[in-house]
Amino acid sequence: MSTWMDVDVVVIGGGPAGVNAAIAAGRQGARTVLIERYGFIGGMTTAALVYPWMTFHTLEGKQVIKGIAQEIVDRLMARGASPGHLRDTVGFVRTITPFHPEAYKVLVLDMFKEAGVKLILHSFVDEVRTKDERIESVILTGKSGRIEVKGKIFVDTSGDADVANLAGAPCLQGRDRDQLTQPMTMKFRMRGVNLAKVKQYMLEHPNEFYEKTPFDELADLPLTGILGFYKHWQEANLPINRDQVLCFTGPEDDEVLVNTTRVQGLDGTNVEDLTEAEEQGRKQVMMVADFMRKSLPGFENATISQVGAQIGVRETRRIDGQYTLQVDDVLSGRRFHDCVARSGYPIDIHDPSGKGVKAAWVRGDGAYDIPYRCLLPKNLSNLLVAGRCISTSHEALATTRLSPSCMATGQAAGTAAGLSVQHGAPPGDLDIHLLKQRLREQGALLE
Ligand SMILES: Cc1cc2nc3c(=O)[nH]c(=O)nc-3n(C[C@H](O)[C@H](O)[C@H](O)COP(=O)(O)OP(=O)(O)OC[C@H]3O[C@@H](n4cnc5c(N)ncnc54)[C@H](O)[C@@H]3O)c2cc1C
Numbered sequence: 001m002s003t004w005m006d007v008d009v010v011v012i013g014g015g016p017a018g019v020n021a022a023i024a025a026g027r028q029g030a031r032t033v034l035i036e037r038y039g040f041i042g043g044m045t046t047a048a049l050v051y052p053w054m055t056f057h058t059l060e061g062k063q064v065i066k067g068i069a070q071e072i073v074d075r076l077m078a079r080g081a082s083p084g085h086l087r088d089t090v091g092f093v094r095t096i097t098p099f100h101p102e103a104y105k106v107l108v109l110d111m112f113k114e115a116g117v118k119l120i121l122h123s124f125v126d127e128v129r130t131k132d133e134r135i136e137s138v139i140l141t142g143k144s145g146r147i148e149v150k151g152k153i154f155v156d157t158s159g160d161a162d163v164a165n166l167a168g169a170p171c172l173q174g175r176d177r178d179q180l181t182q183p184m185t186m187k188f189r190m191r192g193v194n195l196a197k198v199k200q201y202m203l204e205h206p207n208e209f210y211e212k213t214p215f216d217e218l219a220d221l222p223l224t225g226i227l228g229f230y231k232h233w234q235e236a237n238l239p240i241n242r243d244q245v246l247c248f249t250g251p252e253d254d255e256v257l258v259n260t261t262r263v264q265g266l267d268g269t270n271v272e273d274l275t276e277a278e279e280q281g282r283k284q285v286m287m288v289a290d291f292m293r294k295s296l297p298g299f300e301n302a303t304i305s306q307v308g309a310q311i312g313v314r315e316t317r318r319i320d321g322q323y324t325l326q327v328d329d330v331l332s333g334r335r336f337h338d339c340v341a342r343s344g345y346p347i348d349i350h351d352p353s354g355k356g357v358k359a360a361w362v363r364g365d366g367a368y369d370i371p372y373r374c375l376l377p378k379n380l381s382n383l384l385v386a387g388r389c390i391s392t393s394h395e396a397l398a399t400t401r402l403s404p405s406c407m408a409t410g411q412a413a414g415t416a417a418g419l420s421v422q423h424g425a426p427p428g429d430l431d432i433h434l435l436k437q438r439l440r441e442q443g444a445l446l447e
Pocket residue numbers: 012013014015016017018035036037038041042043044045048050051052053054055123124125126157158159160162184185186187259312313314386387388389401402403404406
């Protein structure tokens with residue numbers, strides 16, 4: 001096996017967390033490489049069609065996530081590939097942020113070049129070499145064979161804590177009582193939807209939709225999301241353990257992204273379960289699309305325009321790190337001295353075994369802190385973790401898993417990795433004030 005690279009920072013996984021981590025590390029001057037198993041970046045947000053980004057704001061409308069995440073939105077807007085933050089017409093959050101996934105994939109390539117990040121696609125990390133509680137290298141497998149990449153600091157943004165797990169750091173999965181995780185969902189897009197007709201139907205039948213839908217403003221708002229059609233869904237009686245239709249509009253004017261299939265009881269870190277999930281998910285897509293076309297006003301001429309390249313996986317492994325964010329920390333809007341990211345997204349648990357979604361909103365000023373210690377695993381001195389596999393409880397993961405929060409923890413981890421290289425200090429020994437100052441200088445919101 002050849003040592004192909006020896007760099008400062010190695011980021012594994014090119015989803016929302018990994019993208020922002022790599023850009024942040026590169027901007028700190030660290031020689032950075034990002035390794036991604038697919039042929040494009042974006043993780044769940046592109047491969048599984050997850051959309052829109054949700055949310056950069058609190059329920060009251062205060063922006064709590066900026067930094068590289070906001071820069072991406074601004075630069076997509078400049079390319080005509082995002083309308084920016086829009087009012088959520090589902091009413092679950094204040095704003096949602098539609099974006100064109102293909103434009104996002106390309107913009108990020110430009111940002112990597114500007115930040116000096118080396119991108120290695122089509123490569124899966126399946127081995128981690130450690131010595132004295134330090135990672136020395138990761139081994140990636142791809143068409144070029146097996147390649148060793150050495151680094152000083154590693155950032156696990158695999159979504160599944162693959163690197164932490166392979167390196168022997170303690171990890172947890174699912175809810176405490178039975179380890180069941182949130183369900184998987186195969187997402188798909190439909191074009192040919194008459195959105196004006198859908199909106200008119202919503203205005204005329206408010207009791208068939210989610211109670212928080214902002215009906216008093218809806219007539220004047222661009223329709224961004226739809227949650228409900230309870231009556232139609234119940235009458236159809238499809239074999240899907242869910243109680244409503246959820247979809248978001250865009251990116252085209254006659255298009256929606258449907259988030260309604262549900263695959264429960266399977267483990268997103270087990271390939272046999274994943275294979276079963278792909279089959280169930282794709283069969284459900286056909287059923288739901290057929291139901292929508294036949295039953296829902298405005299969908300009479302709709303056709304499937306895209307189905308996820310893979311099923312959407314909400315939850316798998318998470319690290320059992322130096323601090324575990326709890327649901328009470330989130331709901332009380334608890335402040336931490338080592339806050340490196342904030343979020344205003346509610347607790348949003350798609351039931352691992354039941355029909356519904358359990359939701360709870362953040363009190364106080366509507367935002368909570370994510371402490372730096374949630375990004376630090378136990379027993380490994382040169383690994384940082386960001387994105388949906390940071391150290392939280394199953395319940396708290398139900399908010400930190402959202403893409404903007406993953407981008408924010410990604411920026412924090414990448415910045416910390418860059419600083420560690422500059423100071424020759426392990427991430428756990430960094431001066432937290434210096435890290436927070438550097439994050440603020442890079443536009444992150446920590447207050
Ligand atoms: C069905 C569903 C609906 C959702 N709805 C929304 C929504 O409406 N809005 C929102 O903001 N968020 C939503 N989310 C949450 C959000 O999309 C994810 O939690 C988020 O993408 C996680 O980001 P991440 O970077 O941590 O991980 P991921 O997006 O999972 O990215 C991980 C990346 O690592 C790569 N990778 C994994 N293992 C390896 C390996 N061993 N070697 C190399 N590469 C590897 C993967 O290919 C992937 O690109 C939803 C998620 C799902 C599944």
